[in-house]
Amino acid sequence: MHILFVDDDPDIRTLAIRAVLQEFQDAAVNQASDLVFLERALHERAPDILVTDLDLRWTDGFAVFDRVKAVNPHCCTVMFTGTGNEELAVKAIRHGFDDYVVKGTHQLRRLAMAVRAAHDRNQELRRHSENRELVLKELYHRLHNNLQMVISLLRMTEKTIESERDRVQLADLGRRIQALSALQEEFYRSDDFRRVNVAGVLDRLARNLVKLAGGHVALSCDLEQAEMQVDVAVPFGLMVNEIITNALKHAFPDGRSGRLSIRLARAQERLDLTITDDGAGDPGCMGREGSGLGMRLVRRLADQIGAEVSYERNATGTTCRISLPT
Amino acid sequence: MPDQPSNVNGRLRVLVVEDEWLVADYIVDVLEEAGHEVAATAATGEKAIEHLEQDAIDVALLDIKLKGSLSGIDVAQAARARGIPHVFITGSGDPTTRASAEATGPLGFLQKPFSPEGLMAILAGPTRQEKAHGN
Structure with missing residues (x-):
């Protein structure tokens, strides 16, 4: 587990780290207060959790989010900011942040709980996604095997037909099923099934x-x-x-x-x-x-x-x- | 370069490894119609390896997912160790499985459902090459 904290204020970072580590006691921590530190941190190890401020002197929390997600698309992300209002909260969630917490002395416990909840939710989603991937693979395998059995049955039937013309029609049907199956495979291989x-x-x-x-x-x-x-x-x-x-x-x-x-x-x-x-x-x-x-x-x-x-x-x-x- | 069928007169002795009898029957029919000889069929990897050890086989046609504890990839490795070329015939489109199968150096890879022509194209290619080289 690796957690990255991005904030210009070193005191806030220290407090946030202390609070979040109560939830993730074995986690490794990295901090970034400028672009060089951010890139170094990302280079060292892709974070599993990102806690970032919105207003930074050198960029903003949305750009940090984009950069981190480019390194680890599964990273759990929480915005921790002093400029709290509903509009910004909605914007953060729409951008893809898992949660949004307004800074304040009594908010550190809330930050830790928000990070824990977001992390657990993310893990659950990943498990679901992996299961779905397994089901999809199995379905794909079954589909192709079943189509092969259809082709086998067609050939068996073909053998029982006397008319040459009918046999050719049946063989053509087999080829059409194969073409359909080959097209299906293209979608399976493509990044977007649609x-x-x-x-x-x-x-x-x-x-x-x-x-x-x-x-x-x-x-x-x-x-x-x-x-x-x-x-x-x-x-x-x-x-x-x-x-x-x-x-x-x-x-x-x-x-x-x-x-x-x-x-x-x-x-x-x-x-x-x-x-x-x-x-x-x-x-x-x-x-x-x-x-x-x-x-x-x-x-x-x-x-x-x-x-x-x-x-x-x-x-x-x-x-x-x-x-x-x- | 994968191992190639040793038979040059076009008639190959083939081991068919497939756990769906309907599909195995289809493969046998296609092979026999094309003039090849089916040396044996096997539904498990264990049985397939027995045939590789005991029978004279020019090429093995292997499904990847098999009944029993061994997969077609395990059988491919056993075939490779005996210098017997192999072809995979599979319904799996999983890239990881495919990469493992490719690593065994198959003559070809047929995706189910496959056509008789597709199978013959794979079996005929190396045989033609050998003829061209006068082997």
């Missing part, structure tokens, strides 16, 4: 599909960094999965070599994705507005996220454009 870097997602998705197709198609990706909300990114990823899978299947049949280019660019309040192949472009290929399930999925998913999809075929191949609002 948003994801879509350039990274597309890059991995395209590389994986091209690799699985046998590696006879060269892939070039020119992807601008862009973040996307999960409720848009999942349908968007599934659309791209369908379009690339379709291109690989129909534009480059029977191991034919060629090139697939993917470009993601941000325009005014829109995100534009173009997927271009230089393949055979037979009537089954990516460009057709066919009646296949894949193309139907693309159209319905596009409607869901307000995206516009267009196809263009010429002598050199097919281009699919997806434009969606950001």
Whole structure:
């Protein structure tokens, strides 16, 4: 346990330290009365508890808070100030301080109790957070295992079906489940479960599909960094999965070599994705507005996220454009 | 450089280590359809190590979380000690687990749910390399 006291007045620091140490008898203490001391203290050891004044000659309590939290985001923080009013108390709490105590002779005991309560509360929150992390890991593991079992069941079912066409449909369903699962993993890996870097997602998705197709198609990706909300990114990823899978299947049949280019660019309040192949472009290929399930999925998913999809075929191949609002 | 499957004619003798029979069955089916031979399947690390010791195995496919006291990472270390290459197939996305698994030098890492093509790509890569080198 390491406690840092920041105050210009050495007498106040001494009194505050004495009071707080009654609650934390084994704690190590550091003090700072200017920037050099603060940096030295932080360098020596990240504090577990910060007690800081608001008005300092060299900075203010909010800046000290920010600096300490940068070193230890879990640090428990209490403002101990002489300039007490409700407005400031609210500001301190909103900034992230765990508590706020107004200075005064009879307030030292209150400071010690406030620090103890804030510390215990923080510990409890951390325990909750760690438990939540464990549950999340277990859920993730279960989800992926269960999806694998679904895929296994699909394959077992596939074996019992005589119709080649139905078997292909079932195998495609398995691939769609895998694509969904891969997208899910991107969110698990991202810092924020609600948003994801879509350039990274597309890059991995395209590389994986091209690799699985046998590696006879060269892939070039020119992807601008862009973040996307999960409720848009999942349908968007599934659309791209369908379009690339379709291109690989129909534009480059029977191991034919060629090139697939993917470009993601941000325009005014829109995100534009173009997927271009230089393949055979037979009537089954990516460009057709066919009646296949894949193309139907693309159209319905596009409607869901307000995206516009267009196809263009010429002598050199097919281009699919997806434009969606950001 | 991880150990690589020794079989160069494309047919590998594979040890499948997976504690969900449904998933093990799927892996076996995928392997056999691709022309490989399943030397044995095991649901625990202890059983897997017995097979590593007793059977002729070219490559081991390992789930990480297993029934019993040993994990797939323990089995990987045993395989590594015998010069048998291994591939992880796991549902875990935990970076710490993944780092421990990577440290054993696997041929590849497949995230569940995986496709038959994904597994074949990992098994085919080194075999192709060996052929190219005329081994």
